[in-house]
Amino acid sequence: MVQRPYGTWKSAITPRMMAGNNRLNDVQWSSDGKTLVWSERRDGKTRLVARTEGEPTRDLTDTSLKIGGGVGYGGGDFTLHGDKVYFCANNQLYAMPLGAGPAKVLTPQFGSVASPAVSADGRWVLYVHTYQNDDVLAIVDSEGKQWPQKLAQGDDFVMQPVWHPHGKYVAYIAWNAPNMPWNGTELRLLTLRDDEQSIPYVTSQKTIAGDENTAIFQPTFSPAGRFMAYISDETGYSQLYLYDPVEGTHTQLTDGDYEYGTPAWTQGLRTYAWSADGSAIYYIRNDKGFCTLWQVSISQKSNQHISDLGAYTYQQQIDVAANGKLAFIASSSQIPPRIATYDAQGGTKTVHFSMPERLPKKDLAETQLLEWPTRDGQIAYGMYAMPTSSKYSSEGKPPLIVLVHGGPTSQRYANYDADVQFFATRGYAVLQVNHRGSTGFGKAYMDMHKTNWGVYDVQDSIDAVNYLAEEGLIDKERVAIMGGSAGGFTVLQSLVDAPGFYKVGICSYGVANQFSLAMETHKFEASYNDWLLGPLPEASQLYRDRSPIYHADKIQDTMLVFQGVEDPVVPKNQSDSIVAVLERNGIPHEYHVYEGEGHGFRKPENIIDYYETIERFLLTHLIYA
Structure with a gap:
């Protein structure tokens, strides 16, 4: 082992490699179960990719089509039916054969679309549409010959539309501001009439589950249409339920202090799927960030752990083929995201790698669940990774990078995190904080953020550093x-x-002024602060207290700030205002602004610059200071 100071280890994970990491968004089976299609962001641009049995992997779309749902934060990119893929691109719906043939536009170019869902007979396509801040559930014929129609309207937000197999019913999720989809939503059931001469229309509507204080997620009909499954957090944890429309009953299928759903930050999210014959449901169980795959028998109501998935500790976007084979995106802290399949006979197989995976596991950090006491006697959680290298070692205690997730209603998992590996392989300890207010630990834990944004996230991060220092795991002077x-x-x-x-x-597109954020952010989060801080004008003092710009003269620590020019969520003026105070007060800082970037950075050249800058900044101001 070569002795080098912590933070100076030479890592094979270069800024250029970070820019080359592909992002896997979703994976689904074709109707016959012979083709897998997934959405993959590569070189900053999203494509649809297909893999058919016995054939090589191929791109279905090129970069002329900007693939992606355009509602809120996106998602709900595509669906499959018959021999076609229906997808969102350039703010329109398209249909395209899985084999040869061009893509066909189904909807006119106005507003944005997401979450296409095709009726069992293939005649109609449901989708979410937004135009001038008006979100509706819309429908169009699958050939794009007729003008689309609004099927359901009147709510601020809609998501996750699904067809009943017989085509007579449609289910979807709706909610209204100031709620977010993890606070309270309603599961709606529409009864349709189709006279075969025009587009189907609604004859009745009813709410099946949910309310302002209960969040419902991912309604899905069984293959024969006998039942409908959904996720509800009514018990305090998001559990899987079965609705029997004949008996009008709701049966809870899972239990325990685990999460079976996920906060719906985007359209099209899935945490479970029906078996092909409808006898069981496969689902993902989240235990404090570590995920496992399970199945529940519908007749016996018995749950069974699928234990032969190998080393994967995180799964998402599960789907089941007509032949019973499962597909999902899988990873662990030491395994980058992959498209994987599973069946009881053949076990788990890898279909596609998101990156080359040249590094052995011994040179990648393994994250561990960390729990620490908070200053007020409660418990907070996080994921901790130690400096990792098979070539280098250091004396003393390592510096620490504290990573705080976005949202703030979100969670860090035991999945592959490129930032964690970038830092750990250079000789940094890394803590990913799941502060009070995070998801994944029950609704009561999440609800601690209500009017407390800027309190527990700050306190729990500081308390974690003190705990790690007391345990002798980090150098408290270099954090x-x-x-x-x-x-x-x-x-x-x-x-x-x-x-x-x-x-x-190190702050990327951070919120500095809560007042201007409430007035300028996009529709999806326009009322989010009503829950995180309180409604205006009643909570004006709290907004001022939790707006760093009004107290920025207190900042005395060196800062690195990044911002995208075209950010619609946290506009550039937020970072500009903080940097102006740093300049006025003579606080050492760097400010990097990227043209053509929004809320997050996609262009490879900017990602390379981002990580090169961070590496240089930390060496200068944390390691050598």
Whole structure:
């Protein structure tokens, strides 16, 4: 082993490699179960990719089509039916054969679309449509010959539309501001009439489950249409339920202090899927960030762990083929995301790698669940990774990078996190904080963020650093805090509330002014602060207290700030205002602004610059300072 100071280890994970990491968004089977289609962001652009049995992997779309749902944060990119893929691109719906043939436009170019769902007979396509901040459930014929129609309207937001196999019913999720989809939603059931001469229309509507204080997620009919499954957090954890429309009963299929759903930040999310014959449901169980795959028998109501998935500790976007084979996106802290399949006879197989995977596991950090006591006697959680290398070692205790997730209603998992590996392989300890207010630990834990944004996220991060220092695991004098968006706000608020505690702060498109955020952010989060801080004008003082810009004169620690020019969520003026104060007060800082970037960075050249800058900044101000 070569002796080198922590933070100076040479890592095979270069900034260029970080820019080359592909993102897997979704994976689904074709109707016959012979073809897998997935959505993959490569070189900053999203494509649809297909793999058919006995054939090589191929791109279905090229970069002339901007693939992706355009509602809120996106998602709900595509669906499959028959021998076609129906997808969202350039704010329109398209249909395209899985074999040869061009893509056909189904909807006119106005507004944005997401979450296409095709009726069992293949005649109609449901989708979510937004135009001038008006979100509706819409329908169009699958040939695009007729003008689309609104099927359901009147709610602020809709998501996850699904057809009943017989075509007479449609289910979807709806909610209204100031709620977010993890606070309270309703599961709606529409009865349709189809006279075969025009587009189907609604004859009746009823709410099946949910209310302002209960969040419902992912309704899905059984293959024969006898039941409908859904996720509800009524018990305090998101559990899987079965609705019997004949008896009018709701049966809870899962239990325990585990999460079976996920916060619906985007359209098209799935955490379970029906078996092909409808006798069982396969589902993902989230236990404090570690995920496992299970199945429940519908007749016996018995749950069984599928234990032969190998080393995967995270699964998402599960789908089941007509032949019973499962597909999902899988990873672990040491395994980058892959498209994987599973069946009881053949076990788990890898279909596609998101990156080359050249590094052996011994050179990748393994994250561990960390629990620590908070200052008020409660427990907070996170994922901890130690410096990892088979070539280098160091004396003393390592510096620490504290990573704060965005949202802030979100969670860090035991999945592959490229940032964690970038830092750990250079000789940094890394803590991913799941502060109080995060998801994944029950509704009561999540609800602690209500009117407390900027309190528990700040406190729990500081308490974690103190705990790790007391355990002798890190050098408390060399700690950096880093986050983007809501995590960037926590960085700024931490430097305001505890100047001198962190050596440096790295903030990407962080919230500096809560007043302007409430007035300028996109529709999806326009009322989010009503829950996180309180409604205006009643909560004006709290908005001022939790707006770092009004207290930025307290910041004394060196900062690195990143911002995209075209960010619709946290506009550039938020970062500009903080940087102006840093300049006025002579606080050492760097400010990097990327043209053509929004809420997050996609262009390879900007991602390379981002990580090169961070590496240089940490060496200068944390390691060598």
